[in-house]
Amino acid sequence: MYRTHTCGQLRLRDAGQTVTLAGWVQKVRNLGAMTFIDLRDRYGITQIAVEENSEPAVRETAARIGREFVLQVTGKVVERESKNLKMDTGEIEIVASQIVILNDAQTPPFTIEEHSDGGDDLRMKYRYLDLRRPPLQRAMILRHRMAHAVRTFLDSEGFLEIETPYLIKSTPEGARDFVVPSRMNPNQFYALPQSPQTLKQLLMVAGYDRYFQIVRCFRDEDLRADRQPEFTQIDCEMSFVEQEDVLDVFERMMRHMFREIAGVEIAERLPRMPWSEAMERFGSDKPDLRFGMEIHEISDLVKGSGFSLFDDAEYIGAVAAEGCATYTRKQIDELTEYVKRPQIGAKGLVWIRLDAEGGVKSSVDKFYTPEQLQTVAARCGAKSGDLVLAICGPKYKSLSQLCALRLELGNRLGLRDPKKFAPLWVVDFPMFEWDEETQRFYAMHHPFTSPKPEDVQYLESDPARVRANAYDFVCNGTEVGGGSIRIHDRQLQALIFKILGFTKEKAEEQFGFLMNAFSYGAPPHGGLAFGFDRMCSLFGGADSIRDYIAFPKNNAGRDVMLDAPSAIDRSQLDELFLDLKPVQ
Numbered sequence: 321m322y323r324t325h326t327c328g329q330l331r332l333r334d335a336g337q338t339v340t341l342a343g344w345v346q347k348v349r350n351l352g353a354m355t356f357i358d359l360r361d362r363y364g365i366t367q368i369a370v371e372e373n374s375e376p377a378v379r380e381t382a383a384r385i386g387r388e389f390v391l392q393v394t395g396k397v398v399e400r401e402s403k404n405l406k407m408d409t410g411e412i413e414i415v416a417s418q419i420v421i422l423n424d425a426q427t428p429p430f431t432i433e434e435h436s437d438g439g440d441d442l443r444m445k446y447r448y449l450d451l452r453r454p455p456l457q458r459a460m461i462l463r464h465r466m467a468h469a470v471r472t473f474l475d476s477e478g479f480l481e482i483e484t485p486y487l488i489k490s491t492p493e494g495a496r497d498f499v500v501p502s503r504m505n506p507n508q509f510y511a512l513p514q515s516p517q518t519l520k521q522l523l524m525v526a527g528y529d530r531y532f533q534i535v536r537c538f539r540d541e542d543l544r545a546d547r548q549p550e551f552t553q554i555d556c557e558m559s560f561v562e563q564e565d566v567l568d569v570f571e572r573m574m575r576h577m578f579r580e581i582a583g584v585e586i587a588e589r590l591p592r593m594p595w596s597e598a599m600e601r602f603g604s605d606k607p608d609l610r611f612g613m614e615i616h617e618i619s620d621l622v623k624g625s626g627f628s629l630f631d632d633a634e635y636i637g638a639v640a641a642e643g644c645a646t647y648t649r650k651q652i653d654e655l656t657e658y659v660k661r662p663q664i665g666a667k668g669l670v671w672i673r674l675d676a677e678g679g680v681k682s683s684v685d686k687f688y689t690p691e692q693l694q695t696v697a698a699r700c701g702a703k704s705g706d707l708v709l710a711i712c713g714p715k716y717k718s719l720s721q722l723c724a725l726r727l728e729l730g731n732r733l734g735l736r737d738p739k740k741f742a743p744l745w746v747v748d749f750p751m752f753e754w755d756e757e758t759q760r761f762y763a764m765h766h767p768f769t770s771p772k773p774e775d776v777q778y779l780e781s782d783p784a785r786v787r788a789n790a791y792d793f794v795c796n797g798t799e800v801g802g803g804s805i806r807i808h809d810r811q812l813q814a815l816i817f818k819i820l821g822f823t824k825e826k827a828e829e830q831f832g833f834l835m836n837a838f839s840y841g842a843p844p845h846g847g848l849a850f851g852f853d854r855m856c857s858l859f860g861g862a863d864s865i866r867d868y869i870a871f872p873k874n875n876a877g878r879d880v881m882l883d884a885p886s887a888i889d890r891s892q893l894d895e896l897f898l899d900l901k902p903v904q
């Protein structure tokens with residue numbers, strides 16, 4: 321037996337017992353007569369004492385050990401003289417009677433403590449050492465508990481967990497596929513699934529009624545802070561359901577998660593906000609409802625007064641920042657610089673200050689009377705002491721810039737408390753999105769999403785007007801999940817492929833299996849998928865999903881620990897009938 325207890329287990333009530341612990345050396349403090357060793361495992365840290373009158377062999381071993389050595393220590397639990405009440409085991413220590421070095425260790429390249437001195441790259445390279453640190457351990461434990469809570473809830477609702485293959489057919493719609501060459505089928509390729517979308521629909525055709533899977537998905541996209549080339553979804557599908565049935569089950573699942581994991585009670589019924597309303601009020605299809613500061617269109621109030629920037633704009637919108645009338649020139653310049661960043665792309669900011677005495681001052685005083693500016697401020701719900709900031713330009717561009725401004729102000733004013741949760745459903749998404757570059761429509765969700773029955777009449781005449789039976793679960797400005805009611809009719813599916821620019825042959829080649837299945841009795845069905853990594857970071861209160869993935873990739877999509885991707889041998893290429901092209 322390597323140990324009788326873990327390093328987080330012993331308390332004062334265990335004093336007098338002889339125990340054996342095993343773990344890693346976090347710290348050694350040699351005080352001459354006494355040596356103290358902090359021994360760590362994933363359960364906690366226990367202090368080991370080696371005393372002046374300990375066996376010479378014990379003292380000799382203690383003198384040789386360094387950080388991260390793996391030890392087995394036997395000794396007596398005693399009450400500590402100087403207690404450390406910040407530690408669960410801080411009232412006791414073990415007076416060592418035997419120390420066995422199970423393994424030695426090189427000095428680690430960074431400190432393995434709550435706060436490490438190692439930079440990101442170094443910690444990624446030695447991820448197995450970083451994972452020994454308490455914050456990462458807490459993240460992994462949270463992830464485990466979340467997966468467990470999901471399974472318990474969905475099982476209690478009659479969902480079956482069914483695995484779907486990772487080697488599937490390439491359907492490069494949406495993101496780019498990762499592909500895998502087939503040795504047994506020369507010059508042919510599998511793709512790794514971007515999601516099990518079509519497979520879960522086939523499970524509905526197969527009559528499984530309620531399916532879920534905590535499943536890995538793969539997308540070859542450019543990476544951002546909260547994206548990884550492989551990530552995990554809680555993927556779900558149900559038969560004989562309408563939108564409200566799906567929202568009901570998963571709202572209850574989320575209520576269960578918030579209660580079990582975060583100890584938070586969320587509203588009995590979450591708001592359902594149409595996409596168009598989310599865009600108008602928050603400039604985003606994933607509004608952060610933890611704070612107000614909504615966007616208001618002011619075009620009708622400010623056009624036609626000779627200020628050409630506004631006069632020529634399609635849209636002018638503004639937000640009122642509470643208590644920010646005292647912002648200095650410098651602070652306003654900083655905000656202006658912020659919205660002018662290339663990723664946001666605003667031309668500038670117009671400001672109106674409402675001072676405490678009821679006076680008004682603005683960057684456009686030349687063009688507007690104080691009364692006009694007061695009307696604008698009133699539209700935005702501003703009061704004395706507030707600062708109104710306006711942006712103009714093409715409508716949806718300006719709205720997304722106002723959204724960025726609103727979120728930045730929210731950050732600066734401390735209104736985005738990670739311990740507060742404001743979940744909602746965003747519903748009634750447009751079915752299609754027009755892409756200027758390729759001059760074609762794309763499915764806003766995916767090509768299997770059903771249009772709203774009342775909008776089907778516009779499918780061919782005015783696709784942009786068609787709304788979908790699609791919905792997103794949004795919390796604190798993040799899209800945590802999304803899904804839709806699917807098309808289960810062969811003809812309607814064919815029409816959608818046509819609008820999306822597929823020829824009959826192409827649709828047949830890529831999705832023939834699904835269309836075929838639909839001719840054998842497909843039930844009405846719908847579902848959704850939650851981004852599991854994101855859900856973990858939401859509950860854990862962190863921005864990045866990386867901390868919740870045991871072995872993540874870096875921003876260039878590399879696993880720096882494994883050094884992957886990497887070149888493969890000529891012989892492997894030959895087996896796959898592959899030749900490499902030089903990189904230009």
Ligand code: ASP
Pocket residue numbers: 514515516517556802803804847848849
């Ligand atoms: N497969 C979809 C996605 O990955 C989710 C769904 O519609 O169920 O976004």
